[in-house]
Amino acid sequence: MTTTTISTQNLCRNYGSHTAVRDINLQLQRGEVLGLLGPNGAGKTTTMRMLTGNLAPSAGSIEICGVDLLDKPQEAKARLGFLPEIPPLYQDMTVDEFLLFAARLHRISKPKIHTALGDVKQRCGLEDRGRYLIGTLSKGFQQRVGIAQAIIHDPDVIILDEPTVGLDPNQMREIRKLIRELGVSSSVILSTHILSEVESICDRVQIMHKGSVVFDQTMAELQRQGTSLEMVFTQLTQ
Amino acid sequence: MIVTIIRKELNMLFTSPLAWILLALIQLILTWAFLGRLDAFLEIQAQLLQIENPPGVTETIISPVFAMAAIVFLMVTPLLSMRLLAEERRNHTLTLLMSAPISMADIIMGKFLGLMIFFAMIIALIVALCMSLLLGGAIDFGLLLSNTLGLLLVAACFSALGLYISSLTAQPVIAAIGALGVLLGLWVIDLAAGETNQWLHFISLLKHFERFNQGLIDTLSIAYFILFMTTFLILTIHRLDGERLHG
Incomplete structure (x- = not known):
């Protein structure tokens, strides 16, 4: 089943x-992991803050699973999970x-809350850290x-801003594995x-x-063309 | 949803030593004042009996204790309100609240009510202190009620103002100093106004409290308190919404 989880039209700030x-048009399907690249100051964080309702766009619209984020912010935000650059x-x-x-x-209901807690701790490898400050x-x-x-809360859209910064190589690998798993049932955007x-x-x-978005392609297509991401990146952003 | 925020606020408040220290200090100061008044009352009791319609124990002991409590609240509120939003901003946790499915009004009201519950606890302790006088005789419950109500309203106004100032900065200390400055200003206005500038008295929060302190539940004063409180709560919501709009 492919359903659009997040879509934006002409998003500007x-x-x-x-x-x-300016003019971000984004369509993401369930089960897709989107990587957002760009040099510092390219607007990645601003885009993510707009997608999560932390910043109001100057123009354009955002829909999360068909719910307009600006019209019904609470309903839309319930389907979102956000990890900002500095974890809150x-x-x-x-x-x-x-x-x-x-x-x-x-808004996880009371009876489910402890199973959700146990689940998420297990997924993130925090089982024995529950009592730590x-x-x-x-x-x-x-x-x-x-x-x-x-x-x-098992969101449909997960937005992660630089989730692996400051981690050692082992931790990085674990987090990447986790993101891969998340990408099976939800949509993930990561910068x-x-x-x-x-x-x-x-x-x-x-x-x-x-x-602006200067490049948008699936990894499979990129591999077929045989171009390396690094080359594309340097060409487009220098 | 408000309950979630209130619980979190109270949880944060009572895990820090600040709340406990303040509770103990406030209780110490007010009990001291209470005992001082009680001593004085016992000394002049004989003379009081000679005058016609003498002031009762409630007027001579409880009212001054509540008046003192209002001043103590004025000093303490900035310490309690400073971290409400300034610290959230400094620790970047405001993002968590803003990306959650909860309205800005719920966040602000939750924080405000959390602080009010703390104040209600202090006020309950003061009332308990006054109730101890029942061991020795009767007290005027009407006067006690008007004092309690007045103190609660004044605390609500202080908290709303403190919350607003906390929303302006990312530095808790600056929020505390700012709130203390404004609250002291509102107090001093009353002292400085004198008899000529009657309208200045109207602005002073403590002047309105004085009426409750004397046992007068005045609708004008209630209206002023509620207006003051709502204004600053709305300003706070506005301020955070503005941040989302303007970045």
Whole structure:
């Protein structure tokens, strides 16, 4: 079954006279992992913040599973999971407390809440960290808690802003595996600077430069043409 | 959804030592004032009996304690309200709330009510303190009620203002100093106004509280408190919405 989970039309965002993002048209199917690439300041984070309702677009529309994000923000946001660049964690809470709060915030009903918590902890490898204070965890574990927070309510669209920054190679591999798994049942958008990451986990790649999408192709097509992502990236963004 | 936010706020408040220290300090200060007044009352009791229609125990002990409590709240509110939004912003956790399926009004009301529950606890302790006078005689429950109501409303106004100032910055300390400055300003206006500038008295929160303190439940004052509180809550919601719109 292929259904569109997220679609945007002519998404624009201006800061004063400066245009940060212009004319983003995005269609994503269930089970697709989209890699968002681009040099710093290309507008990746701005796009992601708009997609998650943290920033209002200057023009254009966003639909999450057919629900307009601007018209019915709460209904649309219930289907979204978001991990921002800096994971939003309360340092004084334990992992369990924090995840339960995130679950309640995302309206998981009371009877299901503890199964959801157990599930997500198992998926993110946090089983034995439930009682730890978030502030005492290492960067890698904090990142996992951040991801757990984004997926605890089983969202249709998962948006991850640089999820593997600051992780060691083993942790990176685990997180990538997790993202791959998530991409089976949901749509995932992830931004990154690591080209090999995109090559290994994404179905599709978009490259942004100066606020516009300059490249949009499936990985399969890219492989068929035999062009390397790095070459395309340097050509388009230099 | 509001309940989720309230629970989280109270949870955060009571895991930090700040709340406990403040609870203990406030109780210490007010009990001290209470005992001081009680002592004074016992000393002049004999003389009071000689005048016609003498002031009762409620007027001489409880009212001054509540007046003192209002001043203490004025000092304490900035400490409690500073972290509400400023810290969320500094720790980048505001994003979590904003991307969750919850309206801005729910977030703000949850934070506000969480703080109000804390204040209600302090007020309950003060009322319990006053109730201890029942051991020695009768107290005027009407006056106690008007004082309790007044203190609750004044605390609500302080909290709403503190919450708004906390939404303006990412630095809790600046939020605290800002809120304290504005609250002190509102107090001093009353002292500075004197008899000539009557309208200045109208702005002062504590002047309105004085009426409740004397046992007068004045609809004008209630209206002023509610207006003050709603204004700042709406401004806070507006401010956060604006952030989403303007970046």
